[in-house]
Amino acid sequence: MLNNLVKHLKDDRTTEEKILDAASMVFTKKGFAATRTEDIARQAGMNRALLHYYYRDKQTIFNIIFETRFSEFFKGLFVIFDAGNISFFEKIRRMIHHEINTLLKHPDLARFVINEIAQDPERLLKHGSKIGINPRILIEAFEKQTEEEIKNGTIRPIEGRMLLIHIMSLCLYPFVARPVLETLMQLNSEQFTALMERRKEETYEFIINSIKK
Amino acid sequence: MLNNLVKHLKDDRTTEEKILDAASMVFTKKGFAATRTEDIARQAGMNRALLHYYYRDKQTIFNIIFETRFSEFFKGLFVIFDAGNISFFEKIRRMIHHEINTLLKHPDLARFVINEIAQDPERLLKHGSKIGINPRILIEAFEKQTEEEIKNGTIRPIEGRMLLIHIMSLCLYPFVARPVLETLMQLNSEQFTALMERRKEETYEFIINSIKK
DNA sequence: GTCTATAACGTGATAGAC
DNA sequence: GTCTATCACGTTATAGAC
Structure with a gap:
């Protein structure tokens, strides 16, 4: 718990975590249709290509977020x-x-x-x-x-x-x-x-x- | 009122009315972002070009619908x-x-x-x-x-x-x-x-x- | 006024350099 | 693992024939 907070401050989250955190934020706020992968990438502090390196496509990320x-x-x-x-x-x-x-x-x-x-x-x-x-x-x-x-x-x-x-x-x-x-x-x-x-x-x-x- | 009903049955609505009726239906169900102009056109029984003939663009149609x-x-x-x-x-x-x-x-x-x-x-x-x-x-x-x-x-x-x-x-x-x-x-x-x-x-x-x- | 064809654009996804 | 560049595609918007 405290560990999580510290992690966040230092932002030594893994890239996967950064992507999912960002995706959760953007998808939750705008919904699937209005969300641009660019929004997620920017929010996560990286570019779109990296999203696709870790997860196949937008739908895959969305499914993970939705389930959570x-x-x-x-x-x-x-x-x-x-x-x-x-x-x-x-x-x-x-x-x-x-x-x-x-x-x-x-x-x-x-x-x-x-x-x-x-x-x-x-x-x-x-x-x-x-x-x-x-x-x-x-x-x-x-x-x-x-x-x-x-x-x-x-x-x-x-x-x-x-x-x-x-x-x-x-x-x-x-x-x-x-x-x-x-x-x-x-x-x-x-x-x-x-x-x-x-x-x-x-x-x-x-x-x-x-x-x- | 009755007039409206008869109009509807005969479907002698003007093209503008058909477009707005269809747009209202689709936008309300799916929201702006998820709505395709193709959906509206099909629902209205015409093609996309005609939407643009009567209304400049998707946003214009949406604004009318939203206000209503x-x-x-x-x-x-x-x-x-x-x-x-x-x-x-x-x-x-x-x-x-x-x-x-x-x-x-x-x-x-x-x-x-x-x-x-x-x-x-x-x-x-x-x-x-x-x-x-x-x-x-x-x-x-x-x-x-x-x-x-x-x-x-x-x-x-x-x-x-x-x-x-x-x-x-x-x-x-x-x-x-x-x-x-x-x-x-x-x-x-x-x-x-x-x-x-x-x-x-x-x-x-x-x-x-x-x-x- | 309505259509088909096509242009213009935005977005998602991939290739390849580093 | 991360980036830049680019492709591929879907969608919006327009041009032009009828």
Whole structure:
């Protein structure tokens, strides 16, 4: 961790690492179609030829980046739902914090993954299975537990998948639409971050307020 | 209206209209960078040369389309907030219905507008002022009214802009991430539409449940 | 006004010097 | 391993026939 930081400062990253770091940045920001290999090369401090020396072509680099980012986007939620002795409310709270923390660390991640899936929906299941992630399991687990909570009388009746969409919407949309929000609400980057930090607990309270009996 | 429908069936649209209809479809689905003028021409049932006869270049066509779609995306909310004798709750209810209805009619609209703004945030204010839309006014009006409602004791304390982000998130995210949701929840297009139809009132209740005192 | 043919350009990919 | 130069190709844009 500290090692990584030092590496970065000295920039004794290998050339492969420089390429992938640069590619991740540019692809995530602009998407596959709008990205020029020249952008990646410049960002990595080298020329295009070197990209092709290490990786066959643009698509190859993109696939590596997409797989990584895809997994960053979806993983973690599973850890939370595998956790045993935790209340439903606490699981929701951790999901919210996890999602917002992830997106605070990785700007543009949500928009990137959603867009590239929109361009080719098959990628979702293809890449998902490749990295051993099946988000459908999460959905089923969530639906099942929602039903149980309703039966136990801890929450009012609500469809599990609907509640899950509520949670995801509240966490992800502000980051997907970040440039729109920043412009309309006249927020700079720091102010946006501060708003999202506050938003973690507020979102949790907003949801619980609505569903608890 | 009916006239438009008949026009469409007979397809006695002018060539300009055919081009713009086709461009709107392709640009909205794929975005500027991934769109090929060949795609637009084929969709419009003609060849590329004719596009250039009517419009100088790809960028010109895009600007026209973006302006139209941008205004579809933002207008309407203002009508609702200008409406006089309507309660705060009812305004929220109409906002939700308006947003979801709009996006049910125009798939990919939200993702398109958000993405193109993300690629060039200045477009938001530039195009906004060009068509006489200043969404900041909506935000201010919403914040002001939220404060009043809190003062009146109809809702619990909440920051106006935070509540507005909640509402927009709940309405827009499912459409932005539609391909992800459809794949993960194994919904076809009709099932997704049905889910969103139900979602209108459920979203309203979810919000009111949370904020009302 | 609409087409075919082609020019002009940008971008991705490769060859070869160092 | 890294660079410069260049090729190959796809896409946009234009010229000119009909």
